[in-house]
Amino acid sequence: MSNTGKGGVIYCRVSDTKQVEGTSLASQERQGREFLAKRNIEVVGVFVDKGESAKTANRVEFLRALDFCRKNKRAIGYFAVWKLDRFARNTEDHFLVRQQLRALGISLLSVTEPIGDSPSEKFLETLLAASAEFDNSIRKQRCVDGMSERIDQGIYPWKPPIGYLPQGSSARGEKKREPDTPDPVLFPMIQRALLAYKSGAYTQSDLVSLLQDEGLDAARGIKTRPQLIDRLLGQYLRFYAGLLDNPWTGKATTGRHVPMITQADMQEIMLVRKGKKRAIKRERRSEDFRLRRTLRCIECGTFLTGSAARGRGGRYYYYHCFAKLCERYGRSIRRGDVETSFVAFLARLTPSSDALDVAASQIRVEWQRRMAGAAQRQRDAEKTLMALKARRDKIFEAYEQGDYSKELFKERRDAVEREMAAATPAEQAGSEATLDGALDFALSTIRSLPVAFEAMTAVEWARFQKIVLPDGIQYDPDVGFRTPRLSVVYGLSSPEGDKKSLDVHPLGTDSNHEELEEELRAWSDLRRVSAV
Numbered sequence: 001m002s003n004t005g006k007g008g009v010i011y012c013r014v015s016d017t018k019q020v021e022g023t024s025l026a027s028q029e030r031q032g033r034e035f036l037a038k039r040n041i042e043v044v045g046v047f048v049d050k051g052e053s054a055k056t057a058n059r060v061e062f063l064r065a066l067d068f069c070r071k072n073k074r075a076i077g078y079f080a081v082w083k084l085d086r087f088a089r090n091t092e093d094h095f096l097v098r099q100q101l102r103a104l105g106i107s108l109l110s111v112t113e114p115i116g117d118s119p120s121e122k123f124l125e126t127l128l129a130a131s132a133e134f135d136n137s138i139r140k141q142r143c144v145d146g147m148s149e150r151i152d153q154g155i156y157p158w159k160p161p162i163g164y165l166p167q168g169s170s171a172r173g174e175k176k177r178e179p180d181t182p183d184p185v186l187f188p189m190i191q192r193a194l195l196a197y198k199s200g201a202y203t204q205s206d207l208v209s210l211l212q213d214e215g216l217d218a219a220r221g222i223k224t225r226p227q228l229i230d231r232l233l234g235q236y237l238r239f240y241a242g243l244l245d246n247p248w249t250g251k252a253t254t255g256r257h258v259p260m261i262t263q264a265d266m267q268e269i270m271l272v273r274k275g276k277k278r279a280i281k282r283e284r285r286s287e288d289f290r291l292r293r294t295l296r297c298i299e300c301g302t303f304l305t306g307s308a309a310r311g312r313g314g315r316y317y318y319y320h321c322f323a324k325l326c327e328r329y330g331r332s333i334r335r336g337d338v339e340t341s342f343v344a345f346l347a348r349l350t351p352s353s354d355a356l357d358v359a360a361s362q363i364r365v366e367w368q369r370r371m372a373g374a375a376q377r378q379r380d381a382e383k384t385l386m387a388l389k390a391r392r393d394k395i396f397e398a399y400e401q402g403d404y405s406k407e408l409f410k411e412r413r414d415a416v417e418r419e420m421a422a423a424t425p426a427e428q429a430g431s432e433a434t435l436d437g438a439l440d441f442a443l444s445t446i447r448s449l450p451v452a453f454e455a456m457t458a459v460e461w462a463r464f465q466k467i468v469l470p471d472g473i474q475y476d477p478d479v480g481f482r483t484p485r486l487s488v489v490y491g492l493s494s495p496e497g498d499k500k501s502l503d504v505h506p507l508g509t510d511s512n513h514e515e516l517e518e519e520l521r522a523w524s525d526l527r528r529v530s531a532v
Helices: 024-038 062-073 093-105 119-154 184-198 204-214 217-222 226-233 263-274 335-349 353-400 406-423 432-447 447-455 459-469 509-529
Strands: 006-012 043-050 076-081 107-110 244-245 252-254 295-297 304-310 314-320 332-333 473-476
Touching: 006 024, 006 062, 024 043, 024 076, 043 062, 062 076, 062 093, 062 295, 093 107, 093 119, 107 295, 184 204, 184 226, 184 263, 204 217, 204 226, 314 335, 332 335, 332 353, 335 447, 335 473, 353 432, 447 459
Parallel strands: 006 043, 006 076, 076 107, 295 473
Antiparallel strands: 244 252, 304 314, 314 332
């Protein structure tokens, strides 16, 4: 050897972290030391890459070894590896790095292979480098074929997006054979966030706050950031809609996992994100003018705006019409006067407690009737689903026994899984205790609405007003409030004169039952969304 008297560097590598715990790395180093000792070459450095692939030259310890050789080229004459596929599994990389070592006067040695500078040894080295690349390409192709087949079977071969629990462990060498299942904690959080964004009432920044309020930070142990929202609405969205994209064939497959949203939901979310679907207009609310989008002009019907004037005593606040063609344009109404009158209006508007109790009682009876029917439908659906699962198992058994071709197996499997998806029982509604809590909160707020209004912020009132006065209310400084269109529960009382008892007869129809029930649920839902 021409570099006799110079030291050698040993480089060891395993591509799988599981090998780190075995004897592979120790064996490589031991054999490397024995190999150099027989040739009277002193070991001046040992570099070990644990769990790094040779498909790329960007390996931490490998790059450190090359840098060490450059800095100590006068003392180093040899770079020893246990086998050439430890050095590189790409022919181009092999000879590129080989040339860098040669330029430093360093020879590449293989502990287990006869390579060198003779024509036959150079030829063998070329074959071994090409063989390593070929072996790597075959492994890669098999891996790609396996993952592509999994996608065609409706199984996502990678770690699923947030909201799902992975089936199978790559760390334990397990292959996915079943679709990923919904995470019982995270799945409903992400689902509600996606549907909220679809409505157009929330921006991506709003979703961060919404998910934090839902408890996502605590559930994941990670702070929710805008980057996560970008992934939810971007790269994860098709998976959430039940679609799997095959990057190698360019085709989309219906996944076997439970979708979080429908494909129609996905399309609407995409339109909202691109700005092609008009979002719900954000209300301009101010703590100084909480009735800005509630009061309407008595002449033209437009919403009144608010302004503040400075005077010797400080600031003076007024509501006024800003429609230039209106006869009342610019006429001011003192904020204190109108808001005091509004509180009195709310007090006269409130239905009697007896009437609200009767309404709530009838809603509970109707809800129990529906729940009984829903429970029976649930049982029927579960029986149907069990029968379909048994059919699906038989299809898989027939395929494994060779009774079905691959094409026939896919056709029959997809058909039965479509039936299973259609037969999957719908999620049951909340418990009776949940309904009671919702109604109690809603009714207690309705009973004390004047007090609640005084305590509400402008944003909170904006949400409550959509339930109480969906169209707003016209105000005349000389006469007072005109009779507005009221929500169902307020429509059963009179805003004029003293409070009147609720006429319960209209509640005998299913339509009124449903409308009133949905309205009271809306009151309760505001507990959760008012902070967003």
